[in-house]
Amino acid sequence: MIRTVIVGGSGYTGGELLRILATHPQVEVTMVTSREYAGKPISLIHPNLRGFYSINFTNFSIDKIGDRADTVFLGLPHGVSLNYVPKLLEIGLQVVDLSADFRLKDPQVYKYWYGIEHPYPDLLSKAVYGLPELHDRELKGAKLIASPGCNATATILALAPAVKMGFTPDLRFVSDVKVSSSEGGAKPSEGSHHPERQNAIRPYEAEGHRHSAEAEQELSILSGRPVKVSIVPHAISSVRGAMASVHMWSSEVMEDLEIWKKVAEFYRGRKFVRIVRGGIHPYPDPKYIIGSNFADIGFANEKRVMRLTMFSAIDNLMKGAAGQAVQSFNISRGFNEDEGIRAPPLRPA
Amino acid sequence: MIRTVIVGGSGYTGGELLRILATHPQVEVTMVTSREYAGKPISLIHPNLRGFYSINFTNFSIDKIGDRADTVFLGLPHGVSLNYVPKLLEIGLQVVDLSADFRLKDPQVYKYWYGIEHPYPDLLSKAVYGLPELHDRELKGAKLIASPGCNATATILALAPAVKMGFTPDLRFVSDVKVSSSEGGAKPSEGSHHPERQNAIRPYEAEGHRHSAEAEQELSILSGRPVKVSIVPHAISSVRGAMASVHMWSSEVMEDLEIWKKVAEFYRGRKFVRIVRGGIHPYPDPKYIIGSNFADIGFANEKRVMRLTMFSAIDNLMKGAAGQAVQSFNISRGFNEDEGIRAPPLRPA
Amino acid sequence: MIRTVIVGGSGYTGGELLRILATHPQVEVTMVTSREYAGKPISLIHPNLRGFYSINFTNFSIDKIGDRADTVFLGLPHGVSLNYVPKLLEIGLQVVDLSADFRLKDPQVYKYWYGIEHPYPDLLSKAVYGLPELHDRELKGAKLIASPGCNATATILALAPAVKMGFTPDLRFVSDVKVSSSEGGAKPSEGSHHPERQNAIRPYEAEGHRHSAEAEQELSILSGRPVKVSIVPHAISSVRGAMASVHMWSSEVMEDLEIWKKVAEFYRGRKFVRIVRGGIHPYPDPKYIIGSNFADIGFANEKRVMRLTMFSAIDNLMKGAAGQAVQSFNISRGFNEDEGIRAPPLRPA
Amino acid sequence: MIRTVIVGGSGYTGGELLRILATHPQVEVTMVTSREYAGKPISLIHPNLRGFYSINFTNFSIDKIGDRADTVFLGLPHGVSLNYVPKLLEIGLQVVDLSADFRLKDPQVYKYWYGIEHPYPDLLSKAVYGLPELHDRELKGAKLIASPGCNATATILALAPAVKMGFTPDLRFVSDVKVSSSEGGAKPSEGSHHPERQNAIRPYEAEGHRHSAEAEQELSILSGRPVKVSIVPHAISSVRGAMASVHMWSSEVMEDLEIWKKVAEFYRGRKFVRIVRGGIHPYPDPKYIIGSNFADIGFANEKRVMRLTMFSAIDNLMKGAAGQAVQSFNISRGFNEDEGIRAPPLRPA
Structure with a gap:
């Protein structure tokens, strides 16, 4: 004990x-x-x-x-x-x-x-x-x-397989994070006042979010390259859950299965990572993680322009x-x- | 097993x-x-x-x-x-x-x-x-x-100590219930469509809610008197949780402590009933029960007019x-x- | 000008x-x-x-x-x-x-x-x-x-036709009000903190709400009888809108049409009162008033037990x-x- | 008439x-x-x-x-x-x-x-x-x-000054859009069912959103260059409002005032564009546009990595x-x- x-x-x-x-x-x-x-x-x-x-x-x-x-x-x-x-x-x-x-x-x-x-x-x-x-x-x-910080966790878990498994030549990324109100803690403030927060879609700390530093550290170590990451959080009206969407450009068209396999390989054996692809909701959604320690990882693959998005959904108070x-x-x-x-x-x- | x-x-x-x-x-x-x-x-x-x-x-x-x-x-x-x-x-x-x-x-x-x-x-x-x-x-x-049904559960748990412990001579009650959207089940409908349900405060089945029958049966057995109950549900924009507020008139001024003691006596030994009185939020709120099987029971006591309200808060998918x-x-x-x-x-x- | x-x-x-x-x-x-x-x-x-x-x-x-x-x-x-x-x-x-x-x-x-x-x-x-x-x-x-105060407005508009047109012999009422977060004003507080307010169904000021005094004054004048009113507000997670549900007992079975006519007569010529009965949502809902000065008035009539409910829906920042x-x-x-x-x-x- | x-x-x-x-x-x-x-x-x-x-x-x-x-x-x-x-x-x-x-x-x-x-x-x-x-x-x-389509409108209004006024050498963009539930229309569906939509942060149509075509057409005409745009919508739990965040890399450090001036110049005389920069909420938020035809346009400027974000907030049913x-x-x-x-x-x- x-x-x-x-x-x-x-x-x-x-x-x-x-x-x-x-x-x-x-x-x-x-x-x-x-x-x-x-x-x-x-x-x-x-x-x-x-x-x-x-x-x-x-x-x-x-x-x-x-x-x-x-x-x-x-x-x-x-x-x-x-x-x-x-x-x-x-x-x-x-x-x-x-x-x-x-x-x-x-x-x-x-x-x-x-x-x-x-x-x-x-x-x-x-x-x-x-x-x-x-x-x-x-x-x-x-x-x-x-x-780790919640936005850093979501960002790193989204980007780690991409930078490690070579999905993109990019070395700089924007992690567009959507965050719930509990992420701001228990102290009331003007931005967290219910009438002001409900229905908000409000970027904040959008020019130097501190969690960027952690993400850069971890992703640079992991990939062996100097990775730059800008985290741009958006306050929305959920109570729990954070979602990182990291968009990137691949250098050639990739097949979904290939991406899936590489993500699965990267996270092999990790109990709290679930890979989401397909089904009624084909991408991760923090809604389906509430109260748990899971990180649901998924991706979008728009071959037309060779754009990939890595998605990472967590409960900000749990995995975050x-x-x-x-x-x-x-x-x-x-x-x-x-x-x-x-x-x-x-x-x- | x-x-x-x-x-x-x-x-x-x-x-x-x-x-x-x-x-x-x-x-x-x-x-x-x-x-x-x-x-x-x-x-x-x-x-x-x-x-x-x-x-x-x-x-x-x-x-x-x-x-x-x-x-x-x-x-x-x-x-x-x-x-x-x-x-x-x-x-x-x-x-x-x-x-x-x-x-x-x-x-x-x-x-x-x-x-x-x-x-x-x-x-x-x-x-x-x-x-x-x-x-x-x-x-x-x-x-x-x-x-039992969820609205019946909330209503019975609110009223049971009142009718059994003699808080009121009333034999007919209205249970004003506020219900979350998950109570309506998983099938989409016009009333449950997010743009229509969010921010709604919408009475429904307000003239003969079927759970009234269960509540009348159980409360009549319990009190030995023929109790009538009208359940009036109001759809609001929470996802989980139901709250029954049952207002009644007492025949003499009661002290808070006396009410508290009688409710506590009625529910003695029941693991899933918590009595709520005082604190930052002095009445029950289903918000603080989410995901659990608790029923939080509380009351308001407006001595000026000898009006009592029994409150019962449950998670409609759990205790409900x-x-x-x-x-x-x-x-x-x-x-x-x-x-x-x-x-x-x-x-x- | x-x-x-x-x-x-x-x-x-x-x-x-x-x-x-x-x-x-x-x-x-x-x-x-x-x-x-x-x-x-x-x-x-x-x-x-x-x-x-x-x-x-x-x-x-x-x-x-x-x-x-x-x-x-x-x-x-x-x-x-x-x-x-x-x-x-x-x-x-x-x-x-x-x-x-x-x-x-x-x-x-x-x-x-x-x-x-x-x-x-x-x-x-x-x-x-x-x-x-x-x-x-x-x-x-x-x-x-x-x-007037918002909860008083909703309560009075619901009760006025009932006490004036003789729907009930009752002389004391509970107005069960469901209120949105903007009603609390622009100052942040613990109860209005988004993570605490969203999904709440939380009674407050339930033992002597001050708007009761206005309601009693106006309804007593109107009916010529000493009317007592307890207003019991419940904080929910809408941003705008208040709904008063006032339950009462009639002394004989009333027909819907009779009630409808009397309410219509009472409010004849009033531009901002709309009577709601029937349709997809048969009762008033503040959701359909947002941003306007209307009061939507409706009723439920459970003949089985001779229970009437008068509903009054307003936008708390407009009509309220x-x-x-x-x-x-x-x-x-x-x-x-x-x-x-x-x-x-x-x-x- | x-x-x-x-x-x-x-x-x-x-x-x-x-x-x-x-x-x-x-x-x-x-x-x-x-x-x-x-x-x-x-x-x-x-x-x-x-x-x-x-x-x-x-x-x-x-x-x-x-x-x-x-x-x-x-x-x-x-x-x-x-x-x-x-x-x-x-x-x-x-x-x-x-x-x-x-x-x-x-x-x-x-x-x-x-x-x-x-x-x-x-x-x-x-x-x-x-x-x-x-x-x-x-x-x-x-x-x-x-x-125009709502997501196209938000995306074009965010990107137009950037591509026209030379904020970036980029020719391909991802428009990360956060959309409210009314954008999906009045027909109920599984994704719009209140218990499933509330608290969701859910990417959808993330691999070829059709509004991309409009955005590419208009931005290519405007800039005289073949612009590629991927629109990636995320369903969140607001009822009204859409927010496009378009991240890009500039080729040199830009000053805020310079960006502000160029955006203002681009939209000079346009009644429904408001430029938002600074104040309590320094970036646009569709919450403050609800019910109106405005587009609030703003930007973030993270000089450390020469990353710009153009934000565009609209009411999806009005300007959208x-x-x-x-x-x-x-x-x-x-x-x-x-x-x-x-x-x-x-x-x-």
């Missing part, structure tokens, strides 16, 4: 971790911290969890954690996790960080995108980028897991956040990859 | 049963029938289930079922189940019928509401109305379970259909009541 | 007034005030109005208004309008107040519901409750119009706020009742 | 035409045809229009039309308009065809995309492609107007269909371009 602490447990990622871990057979949640809600019952903030947890939120305290935890999930804002991670590692805990703080390998790149010098550059190289489809082996036994963090944690601990995240998606939802 | 067959497995109730049973440790789904999709893979119709079932839909055949089933879930339209049930019982199978065909005890009442003479009036008395909160004991070992059917099945088989339906609700969704 | 000022123009009611008045042939908007956005262009806050207004928001100043206005629309929070109205009247301006400050006639009732002594009780009797279907004559030439304010203004000025608000509803939306 | 007939008036485009023309001062609607609903009142199918039209739907008859019409709007399916147009022109009527039948100039291209030989190739050259921002002059006095048809009609008749379509967009909706 892994004693587990969730630091920053009042947001959507924290809530999703609590939802998953409530039925994870190898995990006992011993503490959930929240500065804002310390002393309050978990179900006050997460009314879905009424009846599932008897503990209250507490304040974070590094002293108290040591005795109660084997693993700490950090659901803190970017720039805050930074300060906790070294100490948590020092006292021997495993850290799964859901912020962006340890995702980039190169401190220069970190500085470019996040505007500050990284205070622990050595930890950057020790952290494992928690995308199991690319880093399965490194995750085994990992002490510090940097769990909490689910993937648990998947990486499972691998790191030698559990079944899908322990606690095995239930089928909900439909319709 | 209970060998289980789902007859009529292509609709939303069938899909929800398949979703639940995919991880139910005591159940093996051996056959799923669909006249329309026989021979087609389950995931063609239920894309969320891609990767969970390797069997295809088959045609229903009474001969084939005998060898492969211990329990049969019937997800057929009203008036169709009628013809299957006697034979299935005869060859020794347990039947959980999700249609309205065996819910009413009185053949006259059945005729009034459904317009035809019931061909098997004796089976009406043998069937157990599958609302475990009222019929727990009778469900143990039950051979024929008539699983498939989840409750599995709950009744679990009880009938002596399993834990929550086997296979233990996961917390999804939030946000 | 009526020179018109909108005080408090950055909210949804202000925006809706601006939208309407942009094409009102008798009105020139000379000033729009906003404390928060003074100096900013109107289209910054109301992006739909880009290109329609060249003026910026300004700070409110009683001195400046005198020279520029004939009529002032007050879109201020409850309790704030109070302080402006007497002075505006004094300098000879017409005031259309969209807050609750002058809606109630009885200072005692005001105190009961709003918790403070009304500072200008004499103005309460001079104000005209701006519901043209009841107060057409008094609105002509009115200097102070107290524009800005549209009705302009309608009353038109009448007060002797313009056509529908000047500027003549366009058909939008569909689908 | 132009006597106007709408042929095929029961769909969404027909309904939107009726909504617009109800208040168009130069138009009298004399007949509305529908094979399916002949004899039925218009408000049965278009409940928003209750009270606006006293005529019923009739069957189409070429003989009857001649006496009653000056202009005929054809809201028929593709391949059906074909058969009506020549005769209508012959008897001297003006035709505004909202189908795809006369949009393409080259019969070969028509055959490639629509699979049949065009029976009236000479009419193809006489038809004016009804996009006033490109064909203003030709529209004056036009007898046959081929009104009925509104644009009326705009072209107005121009053809010498009316103000915005006659009948002058009202601001609705917000929030």
Whole structure:
């Protein structure tokens, strides 16, 4: 039984971790911290969890954690996790960080995108980028897991087979992402106000989305070429789910079967990747993944102009956040990859 | 391991049963029938289930079922189940019928509401109305379970404590129900067409909703008085969830705590009833139940005019259909009541 | 040309007034005030109005208004309008107040519901409750119009023919209202956060909604009997539209045609009331009113139990706020009742 | 007063035409045809229009039309308009065809995309492609107007300034379009069933969308270069609105102001194009156009990688269909371009 602490447990990622871990057979949640809600019952903030947890939120305290935890999930804002991670590692805990703080390998790149010098550059190289489809082996036994961003996850999973299997000579890509409102977190804002968000189709952070950095890092490593990626998110009125559409030009006409085979080969053995092609809805749709950790990968092939599109559909709170963090944690601990995240998606939802 | 067959497995109730049973440790789904999709893979119709079932839909055949089933879930339209049930019982199978065909005890009442003479009036008395909160004991070992309708379930669970614990002298009630689009089933129609349904607040079947009959039967039995109930559903733009608001007048001012205690006493020990009072959202909301079998029960108490409202929130496909059917099945088989339906609700969704 | 000022123009009611008045042939908007956005262009806050207004928001100043206005629309929070109205009247301006400050006639009732002594009780009797279907004559030439609340409007329009034409002996009613998210105004909050609001079916202010006071006042005057009304709003995931369902018991079986005729008689000649009965959607639905000032009124008649339901569907920002304010203004000025608000509803939306 | 007939008036485009023309001062609607609903009142199918039209739907008859019409709007399916147009022109009527039948100039291209030989190739050259921002002059006095498709309109308006003003050396583009459910028309289908459509992010017709042909034709003419365009639509859960995002690579770093100026220059004097840059929502969003004929055009400029995105937001039933048809009609008749379509967009909706 892994004693587990969730630091920053009042947001959507924290809530999703609590939802998953409530039925994870190898995990006992011993503490959930929240500065804002310390002393309050978990179900006050997460009314879905009424009846599932008897503990209250507490304040974070590094002293108290040591005795109660084997693993700490950090659901803190970017720039805050930074300060906790070294100490948590020092006292021997495993850290799964859901912020962006340890995702980039190169401190220069970190500085470019996040505007500050990284205070622990050595930890950057020790952290494992928690995308199991690319880093399965490194995750085994990992002490510090940097769990990927949702838009980065969708983008990388769409592009990885394309750049690795040679679908295109392109070295620069735009990932046109459609994102649901839960991706913005639990804090109300003008853009998330229901009357303003419902029916919106609204580009945002369209000139330098930070997840581009992760995607470029991972795809460049994977392909051995310097890949550039622009992520352009569009806020739409779904509540859960993100869809990356990455359009590219191939250098010759490809057959569907060939593409299918290469994608299948690339993702062979990966439990959480499903390849979608044909059927009533011939392309992936995050709607059919809701509540699960799947990434549904598909493609369009317009031979007339030799244009390919790679599609990647995920649940932004699962494969895009909490689910993937648990998947990486499972691998790191030698559990079944899908322990606690095995239930089928909900439909319709 | 209970060998289980789902007859009529292509609709939303069938899909929800398949979703639940995919991880139910005591159940093996051996056959799923669909006249329309026989021979087609389950995931063609239920894309969320891609990767969970390797069997295809088959045609229903009474001969084939005998060898492969211990329990049969019937997800057929009203008036169709009628013809299957006697034979299935005869060859020794347990039947959980999700249609309205065996819910009413009185053949006259059945005729009034459904317009035809019931061909098997004796089976009406043998069937157990599958609302475990009222019929727990009778469900143990039950051979024929008539699983309640969603609007009836919400209405009965809201009213039961009120009529039993004496909150009101009223003997007639209107249950103002707000229902999600999945309640109408998987077949497209003009009212369910997305551009027409989204943003709708649309009363329908407002002058004799058939679920009224079940509610009257159960509440009259429970209270020992002849209770009349009008169910007035309103189609709104949620996808899942139903909310019954039943307004009534008390004969004296009641205190909140007194109401709370009586509701709690009425539902003592019931795993799937949560009483909601206070907090950020002080009344129940089906939103926080999505994907689970809970019924959240709450109340409003406007002392100024001695008006009470009982609220009951359910997921129409779970507690309102498939989840409750599995709950009744679990009880009938002596399993834990929550086997296979233990996961917390999804939030946000 | 009526020179018109909108005080408090950055909210949804202000925006809706601006939208309407942009094409009102008798009105020139000379000033729009906003404390928060003074100096900013109107289209910054109301992006739909880009290109329609060249003026910026300004700070409110009683001195400046005198020279520029004939009529002032007050879109201020409850309790704030109070302080402006007497002075505006004094300098000879017409005031259309969209807050609750002058809606109630009885200072005692005001105190009961709003918790403070009304500072200008004499103005309460001079104000005209701006519901043209009841107060057409008094609105002509009115200097102070107290524009009704949205839930009150829906409730009164549903109940008025019932209490006046003797559909029921009941003297107390519950108005079960389903409300859209724009009703809560333009300020983000936890309940209006998109991930929390979408798919919600959430009762709120269910134990003493303030609009009950207006409804009781108007219906008691109309029927000559002391009518009690409890308004119970439910937040759902539409953006626009409110629906009041008021259930009642008749003392004898009524025929549909009789009900229809009486409702038609009651609302004879009223341009903005449409009676809905039969057709594909036999009851009113706010969806088919969006963007217009109509109130669609209908009913259900369950003879079996002598239960009637009166339905009233409005667009909460139009007939429930800005549209009705302009309608009353038109009448007060002797313009056509529908000047500027003549366009058909939008569909689908 | 132009006597106007709408042929095929029961769909969404027909309904939107009726909504617009109800208040168009130069138009009298004399007949509305529908094979399916002949004899039925218009408000049965278009409940928003209750009270606006006293005529019923009739069957189409070429003989009857001649006496009653000056202009005929054809809201028929593709391949059906074909058969009506020549005769209508012959008897001297003006035709505004909202189908795809006369949009393409080259019969070969028509055959490639629509699979049949065009029976009236000479009419193809006489038809004016009804996009006033490109064909203003030709529209004056036009007898046959081929009104553009919605996704084509959004795509062309986004790309036109880019290809004309030299933002990019690219000659092939992908237009990633996000489309609302009303774009699919009024007929229910599995994909449009509310429980399946709500929360969907679903690519469709992603390998040869027919509107690509129109876009290629118009952009090639405009730029004098052979432009290739792949339109990739994604069905999302808005009801109205379409958003085209067209990503491209510039050959040198461009400044925002330079881009802004060139777009403004390109669209100078066009009443229905608004350029959006900066503010709370710095890019266009169809949400703020709902119910109006505007196209909001904007751009993103990621200098780091010299990537530009052109955004174009329209209301698919207005600028994407009925509104644009009326705009072209107005121009053809010498009316103000915005006659009948002058009202601001609705917000929030």
